[in-house]
Amino acid sequence: MLRRITRRGPRGRAPAGPLAHETAAPAAATAPAAAPATDPLDTAQEDRVRAVLSLGGVPHGELQDGVQHVRLRLLERAARGQEAPREVSAWAAVVASNWAMDYHRARRRQERLGERLAALHPEEPQEDGAESRLLSLAVAQGLDELPDSQRQVVVLRFYADLPVRDIADELGIPEGTVKSRLHAAVRVLRTRLHEGEVV
Structure with a gap:
């Protein structure tokens, strides 16, 4: 029977060598x-x-800068170990709306309204395209005239389709405040539509 012979170093201890590292997986x-x-x-x-x-x-x-901001906020939450928002779409819409408000505080808009609307609605129905464009223009002009706080709740309610309760929760304001801002904003928008003879 063959026996494995271990070479002994000083004081009878086995020297450290390749055999000593073979049993430990990297x-x-x-x-x-x-x-x-x-x-x-x-x-x-x-x-x-x-x-x-x-x-x-x-x-x-x-x-794209606004989209990247929302994306970064979500990644930062994950990096801090926070749970994802219960309703990611609603949370993202509010973050985007806040970013838009910050953008206007930092600098004035430089693109024409029509270009923004064209980006939103690249394909208009042919049969009522002119009327639809006129309506969109009147509403968008009305939005431009609203205070930031009113425009924010209008966009979140009617375009992001968030319930009043969710808007109040996300913005940290009472539901009654959301409703009063919506009411005031809708009154301005209706006036704009009538002035434009759209309705």
Whole structure:
């Protein structure tokens, strides 16, 4: 029977060598590779964010910056270990709306209203396209005339389709305040529509 002979070093201890390292698997080789980061916004959510930004008066060329801001906010939440928002679409719409308001505080809009509307509605129905464009123009001009706080709730309620309760929760204001802002804004928009002889 063959016996394994171990070479002894000084004081009878086996010297450290290749055999001493063979039993330990390299940690780097066995550690699982980090999973690639996934996009926190799906296509529908990104389209919604773009619509909210555009209706909030952000020029077409600046929309991607707003989308990236929303995406970064979601990634920051994940990095801090916070749970994803219960309703990602609603949360993203509010963040986008806030970004649009910040944008207007920082600089004046430079693109014409018609270009923004064209980006939102690239394909108009032929049979009533002219009337639809006129209606959109009148509403958008009315939006431009609203105070930021009123325009924000209008965009979130009628374009992002958020319930009043969700808007109040996300903005941290009472539901009654949301309703009063909506009421005042709708009154201005109706006046704008009548002045334009659309209705």
